[in-house]
Amino acid sequence: MSNYTQRVLDGLKERNGDQKEFIQAATEILTTLQPVIDRHPEYERAGLLERYVEPERAILFRVPWIDDQGQVQVNRGYRVQFNSAIGPYKGGLRLHPSVNLSIIKFLGLEQVLKNSLTGLPIGGGKGGSDFDPKGKSDNEVMRFCQSFMTELYRHIGKDVDVPAGDIGVGGREIGYLYGQYKRITGLYEGVLTGKGLTYGGSLARKEATGYGLCYLTQAMLKANGMDVPGSTVVISGSGNVAIYACEKITAMGGKVVAMSDSNGYVYDPDGIKLDVVKQLKEVERKRIKEYVSAVPTATYTEGCKGIWTIPCDIALPCATQNEIDEASAKALIANGVKAVGEGANMPSTLEATAAFQAAKVLFAPAKAANAGGVAVSALEMSQNSQRLSWTFEEVDARLKGIMEGIFAKIDAAAKEYATPGDYVAGANIAGFLKVAEAMMAQGAV
Ligand code: NDP
Numbered sequence: 001m002s003n004y005t006q007r008v009l010d011g012l013k014e015r016n017g018d019q020k021e022f023i024q025a026a027t028e029i030l031t032t033l034q035p036v037i038d039r040h041p042e043y044e045r046a047g048l049l050e051r052y053v054e055p056e057r058a059i060l061f062r063v064p065w066i067d068d069q070g071q072v073q074v075n076r077g078y079r080v081q082f083n084s085a086i087g088p089y090k091g092g093l094r095l096h097p098s099v100n101l102s103i104i105k106f107l108g109l110e111q112v113l114k115n116s117l118t119g120l121p122i123g124g125g126k127g128g129s130d131f132d133p134k135g136k137s138d139n140e141v142m143r144f145c146q147s148f149m150t151e152l153y154r155h156i157g158k159d160v161d162v163p164a165g166d167i168g169v170g171g172r173e174i175g176y177l178y179g180q181y182k183r184i185t186g187l188y189e190g191v192l193t194g195k196g197l198t199y200g201g202s203l204a205r206k207e208a209t210g211y212g213l214c215y216l217t218q219a220m221l222k223a224n225g226m227d228v229p230g231s232t233v234v235i236s237g238s239g240n241v242a243i244y245a246c247e248k249i250t251a252m253g254g255k256v257v258a259m260s261d262s263n264g265y266v267y268d269p270d271g272i273k274l275d276v277v278k279q280l281k282e283v284e285r286k287r288i289k290e291y292v293s294a295v296p297t298a299t300y301t302e303g304c305k306g307i308w309t310i311p312c313d314i315a316l317p318c319a320t321q322n323e324i325d326e327a328s329a330k331a332l333i334a335n336g337v338k339a340v341g342e343g344a345n346m347p348s349t350l351e352a353t354a355a356f357q358a359a360k361v362l363f364a365p366a367k368a369a370n371a372g373g374v375a376v377s378a379l380e381m382s383q384n385s386q387r388l389s390w391t392f393e394e395v396d397a398r399l400k401g402i403m404e405g406i407f408a409k410i411d412a413a414a415k416e417y418a419t420p421g422d423y424v425a426g427a428n429i430a431g432f433l434k435v436a437e438a439m440m441a442q443g444a445v
């Protein structure tokens, strides 16, 4: 690491030492940027890294709502507007009890580079709340979303900041949020993405993150003389990203043998029946454990970690941050895993990532591998501006082109600046170069 990147990281730790996820994400990024800094000494004089790691704005607010018993509940809301050098802030909203400023800042920092990699004009932001949608009625979720938007609306807009879904935020929540934004502002505008198809949503947005993950993973495999057909695949999670990753990788000729939720995992050696998972998760909002009632030949195991001990060729972590630690990475490596594609944001710890790279496992980092969701969100913004909707095939074809383009960029940056095949460095560097150039052009802002 250069003196400059190390100094910025040290300063960050000093001021945000308690934000462990944020420091983790910043460490991964800063430790790979040295070759860029070496070629651009002007960045240090411009204080570019100090500005890059500091969000432009972090909004923290009270979200009061009334539960079905008439009791007032209070949650904490967040929106971190991280970087607008290349476009309006763009990034999801997460509803999960674990949400805190560190998690939203790590997600925002990642989002800046991810959005840059898509090649589309979107800056980076992220938000959410420690509200737990699990076990809440539709009416409770609606009242929460309405209260959340009653504060958020003044900070967002179609050319300002455009939120979308993330953990705990799907079509239902986006609908309630959109309705409240429209009611307060009187504007019918593309202020959120992931909208329903009857009110401005884009075809293929729901599928985009999972499909995009598979397009990028396949591009990485092919560039290294391999492919998906005949592979055994393990996917963690059973939410939006996991379900559509399962759908696409199966269509590509892979066999998915396991999926999970935060309680445990199911193992189905005959191949996961995705219609059963969709019914459980998208329609009935039930636990993955119920899968074995519909498919008695499958087995359920309580606890999440064990899923990484199942032998597979391709691992697609699609649940949450730090779900693969060093021990899980080593178990995957010992069982012969060939490729890891990160569908979730930062699912591998720094030690796990290092273990995969040392073992020469092909490793597609989240900011490249899961960029398909936000890419199609940006396409949704384009369609809203045009007041047109494109066909599923058109959006899907653009998504595939974008993901293949991202792989080409991270592959080239790895070769030019770091080590061939080091897609972690490649993604950080390729994403950063565009943001850095735009920030330099816009002066010390
Ligand atoms: P969903 O809420 O649809 O699904 C999340 C899944 O992950 C659920 O199966 C959930 O289980 C599991 N999960 C969540 N938190 C934990 C936890 N702490 N421990 C174990 N399992 C957990 O979210 P998404 O599918 O949208 O998001 C999954 C990941 O993908 C996240 O990291 C998100 O940031 C990332 N992502 C999402 C994009 C999108 O377009 N939606 C785009 C790019 C990245 P349970 O139901 O039990 O909580």
Ligand code: 2IT
Pocket (backbone or CB within 6 Å): 090, 091, 092, 093, 111, 114, 162, 163, 164, 165, 166, 193, 345, 370, 371, 373, 374, 375, 377
């Ligand atoms: O992490 C992510 O990229 C997302 N949750 C999607 C963001 C978006 O604006 O579509």
